[in-house]
Amino acid sequence: MKKAIALSYEEQMQAPKVVAKGSERVAERILEEALQHGIPIRQDKTLVTLLDAVQVSEQIPNELYGVIAELFAFLYQLDQTGISKK
Template structure:
């Protein structure tokens, strides 16, 4: 049985300093688990999208996302914003 190793990509965006989100961390297997654990500990929402992770994993760390991915990454940030709002209302 060939199980695919877990993969994770962490994005960040500072509107005052960047024109687009950039890759902060990425990895497979143990590194991916560590990224996810750190996100959970920090209360960062996690969205699972295998296709997007595959695309983002092709980028280098500190590289801004290409314009072709703006729309889909905007959806991720909208998800995070909505999740943050729901948490703050509790």
């Protein structure tokens, strides 16, 4: 089953939060929106499984801070080099 989860983080936030999630057709729509807006997509089934327990608009749990921080740092580097805009 295809699943997608969208995260958002801004400096004033205490932690990243889930802004969208869904399966099958909803997941496809989330991915389409990300592609249309130049938002990088990362495939990680384990992380999706962990984040699936988080409700939309909720912050990620403390246990995931480290892995999400690494992900966001990687995405930031891609953005700085222009790779994520492809």
